[in-house]
Amino acid sequence: MLEAFNFRAILEYMPTYGQCFLATLWLSALSLFGAILVGIAACAMRLSHSRLLSGAAGVYIESIRSTPLLAQLYFFYFGLPTFGVMLPEWVTGVIALTLNSGAYYAEIIRAGIQAIHSGQIEAGIASGFSYLQRMRYIILPQALGMTIRPMLGQAIVLVKDSSLLSLISILELTRAGQLLTSERFMPAEGFLTTAVFYLIIYYMLKAFSGWSEKKLIFREAH
Template sequence: MLGNLNTRVILEYLPDLWVGFLNTLMLSAAGFTGAFIIGIIACAISIQPLRWLQAVGIAYIDLIRSTPLLVQLYFLYFGLPRLGILLPEFTIGIIALALNSGAYMAEIIRSGILSIPRGQFEAALSSGFSYLQRMRLIILPQAVRPTISPMIGQAIVLVKDSSLLSLISVVELTRVGQKIALDRFMPVEGLVATAVGFLLIYYLLKALAASWARFNRAGS
């Protein structure tokens, strides 16, 4: 099947593929940034002393992790307009990626916090730091470093999940691949072009993870 691959068609669609590639990068970068912020907030809420607030953080994490991203995406896409909130598909896609990946980020950050010796918490408490000051100045800076590699792994998952945004007409790599299949009746060429784009992003993130691992070993 691949022996009959029409590379000329792929080359004809290179401008569209480039736009889809850039959009996938932008969606992933924005989604990851939002997920990191949400993850920190959700983690901080889920481990702080107030039980009712802690329950809110845990409920968010459990709800997101127990439901498919596709369901969450459609809930935002069809649900927000019914509430009178009209947002571009691109924005909805970023929100969906950030909310979904944020729950997993929260657990990654929580594992980093739990790896910190208990004495650090006690020293901060005895020094008179408030909960927010302890988290911001002492705990989180130490917790983030050992979680960089898992976060990059989650970023790879987020990039692949961005392909679902094609279902709400966001022009990213998968959507361009579908366009090739529909315009030229060549689904294989569309799928191969899409796969190559995602592979490039994957190996870029993989190289980043490897570089961080080497840096971490050199610094330890």
């Protein structure tokens, strides 16, 4: 099998893969940052005592989670121009990824906050902590610590979902595999190399997750 595998072609396309790897990194990082911000805002609205805000957040979350990302991507790419909104392809892709993952992050963060025992919050109030102090010292550290793993999982999903951006002609890792396949007729070499680069990103995220857990999770004294 390895005898038929053309490593020379992979080396020839490595500059393209390097460019696409960096593109996938910054597109995913930008979308991830936006998704977390959107998730925090949607979570705050969802937990709000205002029925209007809570209802609007609920509609957004359920609408996004009940429809496929590809349909959402095509809506922004083909639908917005019909309303006179013309955006670059990469902006369209980032918006789609951000809004899609933001709905999932909203539920992840909400679950982390609601998992904190009310007695701890009451203890903070009894100790004279302000709302911001309770969020900083009691709620957020524990909520973030408890949700690091699901947040990592969603980040990995976001990175893999970025492969759909190749369908709107954005040059990223999957697009690099498509180029090698179409120009040299080598699908095995093209998409196996693409998979290896995605695996590198996965282990980068996994290492960051391990570091974050040590910094954020409260650990009991033994």
